[in-house]
Amino acid sequence: xxxxxxxxxEHTADMGIRIKGRDIREVFRKSAQATFSxxxxxxxxxQPGKVSFNIExxxxxxxxxLVDWLNELLFLSSAKEAIFSDFKLLKxxxxxxxxxxxxxxAANYRMxxxxxxxxxxxxxxxxxxxxxxxxxxxxx
Amino acid sequence: MISERNEIPLExxxxxxxxxxxxxxxxMHVPGIVYADxxxxxxxxRDKALEQVANVAFLPGIVEASLAMPDIHWGFGFPxxxxxxxxxxxxxxxxxxxxxxxxxxxxxxxRTSLQLADIKEKIKDLVxxxxxxxxxxxxxxxxxxxxxxxxxxxxxxxxxxxxxxxYGIQDDLDCTEEGGAIAGADPQAVSDRAYERGKAQSGxxxxxxxxxxxxxxxxxxxRDTCDQLGLEExxxxxxxxxxxxxxxxxxxxxxxxxxxxxxxxxxxxxxxxQLACAPVNSPEGKAYLGAMRCAANxxxxxxQCLMHLTRKVFERILGASWEDLGMFLIYDVAHNIAKIEKxxxxxxxxxLCVHRKGATRAFPPGHxxxxxxxxxIGQPVIIPGDMGRNSYLLVGTEKAVETYxxxxxxxxxxxxxxxxxxxxxxxxxxxxxxxxGIIIKASGRGTIVEEAPSAYKDVNEVxxxxxxxxxxxxxxxxxxLGVIKG
Numbered sequence: 009x010x011x012x013x014x015x016x017x018e019h020t021a022d023m024g025i026r027i028k029g030r031d032i033r034e035v036f037r038k039s040a041q042a043t044f045s046x047x048x049x050x051x052x053x054x055q056p057g058k059v060s061f062n063i064e065x066x067x068x069x070x071x072x073x074l075v076d077w078l079n080e081l082l083f084l085s086s087a088k089e090a091i092f093s094d095f096k097l098l099k100x101x102x103x104x105x106x107x108x109x110x111x112x113x114a115a116n117y118r119m120x121x122x123x124x125x126x127x128x129x130x131x132x133x134x135x136x137x138x139x140x141x142x143x144x145x146x147x148x
Numbered sequence: 149m150i151s152e153r154n155e156i157p158l159e160x161x162x163x164x165x166x167x168x169x170x171x172x173x174x175x176m177h178v179p180g181i182v183y184a185d186x187x188x189x190x191x192x193x194r195d196k197a198l199e200q201v202a203n204v205a206f207l208p209g210i211v212e213a214s215l216a217m218p219d220i221h222w223g224f225g226f227p228x229x230x231x232x233x234x235x236x237x238x239x240x241x242x243x244x245x246x247x248x249x250x251x252x253x254x255x256x257x258x259r260t261s262l263q264l265a266d267i268k269e270k271i272k273d274l275v276x277x278x279x280x281x282x283x284x285x286x287x288x289x290x291x292x293x294x295x296x297x298x299x300x301x302x303x304x305x306x307x308x309x310x311x312x313x314x315y316g317i318q319d320d321l322d323c324t325e326e327g328g329a330i331a332g333a334d335p336q337a338v339s340d341r342a343y344e345r346g347k348a349q350s351g352x353x354x355x356x357x358x359x360x361x362x363x364x365x366x367x368x369x370x371r372d373t374c375d376q377l378g379l380e381e382x383x384x385x386x387x388x389x390x391x392x393x394x395x396x397x398x399x400x401x402x403x404x405x406x407x408x409x410x411x412x413x414x415x416x417x418x419x420x421x422q423l424a425c426a427p428v429n430s431p432e433g434k435a436y437l438g439a440m441r442c443a444a445n446x447x448x449x450x451x452q453c454l455m456h457l458t459r460k461v462f463e464r465i466l467g468a469s470w471e472d473l474g475m476f477l478i479y480d481v482a483h484n485i486a487k488i489e490k491x492x493x494x495x496x497x498x499x500l501c502v503h504r505k506g507a508t509r510a511f512p513p514g515h516x517x518x519x520x521x522x523x524x525i526g527q528p529v530i531i532p533g534d535m536g537r538n539s540y541l542l543v544g545t546e547k548a549v550e551t552y553x554x555x556x557x558x559x560x561x562x563x564x565x566x567x568x569x570x571x572x573x574x575x576x577x578x579x580x581x582x583x584x585g586i587i588i589k590a591s592g593r594g595t596i597v598e599e600a601p602s603a604y605k606d607v608n609e610v611x612x613x614x615x616x617x618x619x620x621x622x623x624x625x626x627x628x629l630g631v632i633k634g
Contacts, residue, residue, distance in 0.1 A: 121565075121594065127225070
């Protein structure tokens with residue numbers, strides 16, 4: 009059975025996700041996948057038309073890098089009208105990230121929920137016994 | 149977690165006001181004051197909203213109290229339903245988190261000259277046509293497409309741009325907070341990313357709790373005020389709830405991120421990064437204020453365009469001009485915004501930066517900012533409820549000076565979206581609403597469940613508290629006939 013991608017953090021008005029990964033890279037990748045599984049139904053309804061973007065980010069620390077990563081994806085998704093499904097983290101340091109993200113036109117998907125932003129409220133990214141765990145609350 | 153009870157100390161001031169003492173947390177500059185009755189308080193204690201009321205009291209320059217309306221619930225940084233005023237001359241701050249991502253999310257209400265009997269047979273056609281003609285849903289794009297030059301114009305001219313382009317009349321602007329365009333908008337302070345995110349979304353409703361509702365007045369509370377507003381029992385009204393869409397989200401994100409670094413720069417200690425802020429008079433504070441006003445103007449233009457599309461649908465389905473159908477705007481008011489307003493604090497007149505996050509401005513009779521026709525009754529305050537119960541029209545009162553003329557903004561969520569999804573069946577809910585005479589059209593079944601009436605507090609109880617606390621006076625109550633949701 010496939011491992012669960014994320015668990016939900018109950019929040020009255022919005023929604024939070026808790027993601028576990030073997031390493032930081034996996035936490036960032038799974039966080040992105042979780043974000044788009046909240047936004048859109050995963051099965052495509054039409055033929056895919058591929059889009060891809062290079063992302064380079066610099067942040068004050070690793071936690072804020074995670075929020076910046078998710079917000080960058082939300083911005084690209086909204087401005088370019090795309091849904092992303094493939095996230096290649098080329099390089100992650102404590103404060104920088106390089107990635108290539110691929111997806112297809114949002115018109116190919118049935119949409120579920122609009123995420124306005126990943127927020128800093130309740131944000132955490134910490135080491136746990138078998139890897140790393142992140143918690144992020146979205147504004148819906 | 150939501151189910152854990154929150155035992156923050158609360159001192160009873162009277163039946164509708166409760167104080168979180170200033171010594172609850174070291175770092176609070178003022179106490180918290182929560183407007184609620186004992187019943188609502190039980191729900192409020194179920195999440196982290198009260199902790200957030202206490203956290204807001206840390207804002208530098210905050211005066212008198214961190215306030216919470218009875219529809220308060222857990223937000224991020226600020227609670228939803230929070231009001232905080234900071235003294236600009238005393239290093240008072242502005243916080244993007246105190247406005248929220250959906251800058252100038254707000255609501256407008258139109259009256260019609262129609263009675264329920266006039267549209268009873270056509271309500272389904274109306275709702276389906278509204279759903280088809282008004283772009284809604286996640287990332288919805290509108291037919292009203294604008295060039296980049298026009299987008300910059302919208303950010304300064306707000307709803308005035310819409311009216312000048314044929315999407316309304318001067319009276320609409322007179323009946324909109326700030327005339328539909330707040331001064332001091334600075335398009336230079338808006339990032340290219342925000343422009344890009346907003347460009348295709350003018351004239352779109354959006355998703356989540358945004359809605360367009362056809363309603364009928366089912367109860368009058370003040371016949372005099374209703375007469376002055378041209379309202380009577382059985383009359384059909386329309387309510388539109390939307391905001392600044394992607395442009396506003398991006399403005400908030402840009403400045404919420406930027407202001408985290410202001411905390412260190414200005415030596416500010418906040419318990420939550422989402423409460424990042426900067427002095428109103430700092431370069432960062434001024435830039436945010438200029439950008440936030442742009443997003444607010446965009447939202448007013450957006451609601452003006454949505455109203456235009458609504459009028460066109462009514463014309464088509466009912467075969468008469470919107471003027472003949474009496475579809476005039478009663479008022480449009482923001483409930484996520486920061487405004488510079490003058491108040492007397494400890495005997496001195498002060499310029500305050502009033503954050504209203506999930507709270508509605510409620511100016512009293514005689515206030516100079518009100519249009520002439522509302523000068524003697526006070527500002528119309530529009531309180532949408534959930535899609536199965538009621539909505540309200542209220543007016544501001546002088547007593548609300550204690551909340552910087554602010555009132556509640558809606559029912560307030562009770563259940564999380566995931567709780568609602570787990571416990572509510574969409575088909576059963578639609579059937580139940582239809583049996584009450586309410587037609588729902590939504591982009592997705594998920595929205596219907598997440599926005600189910602039982603996911604919200606009872607707006608009747610919330611409005612009862614603001615009325616009994618004297619923050620507003622009830623004018624009339626509406627019930628939904630048809631709802632379109634994103």
